[in-house]
Each structure stands twice: as structure tokens, then as C-alpha cells.
Amino acid sequence: MTATIRMTVNGKPVVLDINPDEMLADVLRERLGLLGTKIGCREGECGACTVLLEGQPVVSCLLPALKANDRSVVTVEGLGPPQDPHPVQEKMALMGASQCGYCSPGFVMSAAALLDENASPSVEEIKEAITGNLCRCTGYAKIILAIREAARAKSH
Ligand code: FES
Ligand code: FES
Known part of the structure; x- marks a missing residue:
């Protein structure tokens, strides 16, 4: 079974069919190739997977991606390109x-x-x-x- 998710990721609209139990970190890394979001502990302890959801920091390893449906996500890639870093x-x-x-x-x-x-x-x-x-x-x-x-x- 798959579910369709619509999000804005780093300012761009994204529509994906995902497994309902996929975590946001995995969707970002594996489906969108945004490898700047790191996975350390997968337990909410290390913060390496932190991204912004509607402007607020969240640990994306524990956040079911479906919770980001219709919402805006920013990863480190979206903060600033190498030539113009945050x-x-x-x-x-x-x-x-x-x-x-x-x-x-x-x-x-x-x-x-x-x-x-x-x-x-x-x-x-x-x-x-x-x-x-x-x-x-x-x-x-x-x-x-x-x-x-x-x-x-x-x-x-
Ligand atoms: S990977 Fe450590 S908090 Fe998410
Ligand atoms: S864990 Fe190596 S720079 Fe922070």
C-alpha cells in the first residue's frame, strides 16, 4: 500500500507515492536525494536529522513523512547554495x-x-x-x- 504526499521542499512542490510508515528523513534522503540531512541515531537523540517543518526544527528520523503532507520542509540544501551560504x-x-x-x-x-x-x-x-x-x-x-x-x- 502506498500513500501520496504533497509537500513543498526547499521551495519546490513535490508529490510522491510513499509507504505510509516511511520517516521524513528517509523520504528526503532516499527519494529526493537530499543527503545533507544526516541520520545518526534514529532515536531522536542526536539531532543530525534536523530539518525545518513550517519553520520549526524537527527530528526527521522520527517524523512520519505523512505528517509533512501539505506542509513546507526546508533542509540544509535549502538554506543557501555553496556560493551563498547561510x-x-x-x-x-x-x-x-x-x-x-x-x-x-x-x-x-x-x-x-x-x-x-x-x-x-x-x-x-x-x-x-x-x-x-x-x-x-x-x-x-x-x-x-x-x-x-x-x-x-x-x-x-
Ligand atoms: S538521527 Fe539522531 S535524532 Fe534523528
Ligand atoms: S560530530 Fe563531528 S563535527 Fe560534530
């Missing part, structure tokens, strides 16, 4: 906040959502926004700094 992407790269990079798309999506709602977040607010994202490589100091710098860059 300020969070730019500052994370510049400040060494990404090492193996596996966690980075998830952090970028959580941070982008934060900056859309709060142009000048405090360190505490940044920590709160990325509380669902885990990084094994960097420690979090550089990531937090990069998000602060991105907020500054975005507001100028």
Missing part, C-alpha cells in the same frame, strides 16, 4: 565549528530557526536552541561562538 554555515566553517561535519547540518538548521525568531540570542538561548543536537568532535564552544557571530553578521 550566515550560520559560513561562520561554522570559518570558526572551525565543524570537524567531521556529520552533526553540522542539524546544528545549522536549529541555529537558523533560532535566528529567524531571535535576531540577537544570548548564549543561554543558543544553548537551549541546540540542546537536541549532539557533537562528538568539537565540544560546543566553537559552535556557540559561530552562531553568535552569525547573528551579528545577519543583523548587519
Whole structure:
């Protein structure tokens, strides 16, 4: 049995026939080839699969894709092309906040959502926004700094 899903993904309308139990992360990666969304734990613990659903960060490994029906999804590919990256992407790269990079798309999506709602977040607010994202490589100091710098860059 399949189900038809209609979504807007990175600004483009998409219609797909999927299995009703498919998770959004798998639909994005396997059916749409959007491999920037990573899968780490599949348990909602690591945040590597974070995407925006109607502008809000969600862990797409646990979200049945059908819940995104008639809704808008943004993945890391939709934030900015390599030649014009989102300020969070730019500052994370510049400040060494990404090492193996596996966690980075998830952090970028959580941070982008934060900056859309709060142009000048405090360190505490940044920590709160990325509380669902885990990084094994960097420690979090550089990531937090990069998000602060991105907020500054975005507001100028
Ligand atoms: S893969 Fe989704 S939270 Fe870890
Ligand atoms: S940069 Fe490797 S897990 Fe975060």
C-alpha cells in the first residue's frame, strides 16, 4: 500500500507515492536525494536529522513523512547554495565549528530557526536552541561562538 504526499521542499512542490510508515528523513534522503540531512541515531537523540517543518526544527528520523503532507520542509540544501551560504554555515566553517561535519547540518538548521525568531540570542538561548543536537568532535564552544557571530553578521 502506498500513500501520496504533497509537500513543498526547499521551495519546490513535490508529490510522491510513499509507504505510509516511511520517516521524513528517509523520504528526503532516499527519494529526493537530499543527503545533507544526516541520520545518526534514529532515536531522536542526536539531532543530525534536523530539518525545518513550517519553520520549526524537527527530528526527521522520527517524523512520519505523512505528517509533512501539505506542509513546507526546508533542509540544509535549502538554506543557501555553496556560493551563498547561510550566515550560520559560513561562520561554522570559518570558526572551525565543524570537524567531521556529520552533526553540522542539524546544528545549522536549529541555529537558523533560532535566528529567524531571535535576531540577537544570548548564549543561554543558543544553548537551549541546540540542546537536541549532539557533537562528538568539537565540544560546543566553537559552535556557540559561530552562531553568535552569525547573528551579528545577519543583523548587519
Ligand atoms: S538521527 Fe534523528 S535524532 Fe539522531
Ligand atoms: S563535527 Fe563531528 S560530530 Fe560534530
